[in-house]
Amino acid sequence: MFEEKRSILEPAGALALAGAEAYCRFYNLKDENVVAITSGANMNFDRLRLVTELANIGRQQEAVLTTFIPEVPGSIKQFCNLVGPISITEFKYRYDSKKDRALVLYSVGVHTKIELQDMMDRMKLFQLETLEFTNNDMVKDHLRHLMGGRSNVENELLCRFTFPERRGSLVQFLDVISPRWNISLFHYRSQGETGANVLIGIQVSSNELNEFRCSANDLGYDYEIESDNEGFQLLMR
Structure with a gap:
């Protein structure tokens, strides 16, 4: 999300996006429109530190x-x-x-x-x-x-x-x-x-x-x- 839109989601808010990606991989969906409802209002510096630690590992980078x-x-x-x-x-x-x-x-x-x-x-x-x-x-x-x-x-x-x-x-x-x-x-x-x-x-x-x-x-x-x-x-x- 950040790399494409420069928006930072809280961990719970990013769950929907992660679920949508997993759904597409499981059913081998390509070139389809998929909607994920996300949120980021509860972001603070403590959560931001958690996001930076987990993001690269979660994306296998x-x-x-x-x-x-x-x-x-x-x-x-x-x-x-x-x-x-x-x-x-x-x-x-x-x-x-x-x-x-x-x-x-x-x-x-x-x-x-x-x-x-x-x-x-x-x-x-x-x-x-x-x-x-x-x-x-x-x-x-x-x-x-x-x-x-x-x-x-x-x-x-x-x-x-x-x-x-x-x-x-x-x-x-x-x-x-x-x-x-x-x-x-x-x-x-x-x-x-x-x-x-x-x-x-x-x-x-x-x-x-x-x-x-x-x-x-x-x-x-x-x-x-x-x-x-x-x-x-x-x-x-």
């Missing part, structure tokens, strides 16, 4: 997945290369030195099921176990927000970067950082703005700090070091 990657430097870069041309809209990872494999939770923007299956086949070819949770309400509503947690990571430098909201900006970052330094934390969610606020943990020893700053400055992305942030010390250490 976004998929939620998990992939197990080796807990070694450079594995995130390899993972992103395997995702390929598909846009990553969400990415959550936390380093755990006690495990051989790390679990990455992420969302990707897809246009067709074939496109998604091709990406999953690439992961399988490199023996990276991948599971889809697009239709799992528990993961979408709760568990996606509980990834990671406390972890005692040696020489961890916490940074907030502003990535350009364009395809390839993550790979460009990894080309500079990985595998020179190990990434210990990564949190990103696309907000549809010109710049994406990304929280990243990187293992940088004290004698490498100047080298890291030079590399980060050459990258050209705005960033701030947040290692002394009280919230980080309390919740993630």
